[in-house]
Amino acid sequence: MNQSQIEAFCMVADTGSVSGAARQLNCNRTKLSMSIKALEKELQIELFNRTGNHLTLSEAGKAIYKDCQSILVTLSRIRQTCAQVSGEFNAEVWIARDDSLPDDMWQEFSHKLNNMFPATSFNIVLASSGDLTNLVATQQVDFAFGVDYERVDDPLISYHPLGKIRLMSVCKADHQLSKMRRVSDEQLRHAMQAVMVYLNEKDNPELQPFSLRHIGFSSFDNILSTILTEDAWGVLPEPLIRHYLRQQKLAVIKHTYGLTQEDYCMFTAAGMTEHPGMSWLADRLNEYLFDF
The missing domain is CATH 3.40.190.10 (Periplasmic binding protein-like II)
Structure with missing residues (x-):
């Protein structure tokens, strides 16, 4: 078992195909496939279930995946330590x-x-x-x-x-939501939302839109600008909007989850x-x- 075999195994597990893994590792597809087969031969067990060109982890593959990831992390740390000692670290x-x-x-x-x-x-x-x-x-x-x-x-x-950072559901001070003593899920769901969007391929339920109508941005600043200029609401961090709240340009929506905390x-x-x-x-x- 060597590093290239472990890297090949982990990348194929992540991408679901040899060709996808080869593109990510910038290496020959045949060589990568041979590394997987050599690893399976050494361990005497199949690490993937093969359906056409698509590969999914077998039970054995699932059992060793995290250990293989840990091995790669350890190898990276060893190289980093050696680079630090040699004076080439973090230029x-x-x-x-x-x-x-x-x-x-x-x-x-x-x-x-x-x-x-x-x-x-x-x-x-x-x-x-x-x-x-x-x-x-x-x-x-x-x-x-x-x-x-x-x-x-x-x-x-x-x-x-x-530290903790407080997130607030806010709208413009003259928005109809700001005038309600209590905002229901239904009312919030039918109002336009300015929401955070991202490129990460993994779904993140915490960042999914709440409203049926929404417009997405990759920065809090763009969300803030949209809330201040359009008939929209959104969730923003307190450090970014405190002075707008003090100036009464923004209002916190009186909803069950109007105030939440997350780790920074x-x-x-x-x-x-x-x-x-x-x-x-x-x-x-x-x-x-x-x-x-």
């Missing part, structure tokens, strides 16, 4: 973040990061909250920060809660050594959320 760090916290705060923190760690280049990209874990799991970024809508048992991801998290690849800059950033975000 460049990619960070994804959602816009649940104000942009000016991120500008301040990013400039301080740049000054405190001049040997490291920090690349910060904006992403939908629903895509953060997938970006880390697929190694498109090293770290991600944002609202955690789904806590799943994913061997590829480590979750580090930094740092997401990293499982077993990944944390860059000191990310430790510093996590501490600042924790302080911000605690003070808030």
Whole structure:
């Protein structure tokens, strides 16, 4: 059993086909198929149920899948540790973040990061909250920060809660929903909703539209703009809208789930050594959320 065989097994399990796995790993389809067969021969058991070109995990495959993922994570951590010792560690760090916290705060923190760690280049990209874990799991970024809508048992991801963030169902102050003493599910369902959308292929029930009519955006800021200019409602993080509430431009909808709390998290690849800059950033975000 070797690393290429384990990588092949996990990727075929994730994609459901040899051809799909070959595209993801950028390797020859025949070579990948041979790796799977060699692994099955060594283990003396079939790891997949084969139906035409589609493969699904057998019971044996399901039983070893998480262990194989853990092996890959461990191998990645070993390489990372060796790179750190050799001085090649984290010359460049990619960070994804959602816009649940104000942009000016991120500008301040990013400039301080740049000054405190001049040997490291920090690349910060904006992403939908629903895509953060997938970006880390697929190694498109090293770290991600944002609202955690789904806590799943994913061997590829480590979750580090930094604090609680309050989410509010809001509408414009003169919207008909704001004038109701109590808003029912039926009334909310028939009002236009501005909702979060994401590219992650996994369904996230927490981000599914509640209303029958909705318009989707990948950022809270666009949702906020739509609520302020259109006859719509939506769910937004309190740090982003506090001053609009104080100015009475927005109103909290009096619905059963008008106020909820979620974890604000740092997401990293499982077993990944944390860059000191990310430790510093996590501490600042924790302080911000605690003070808030």
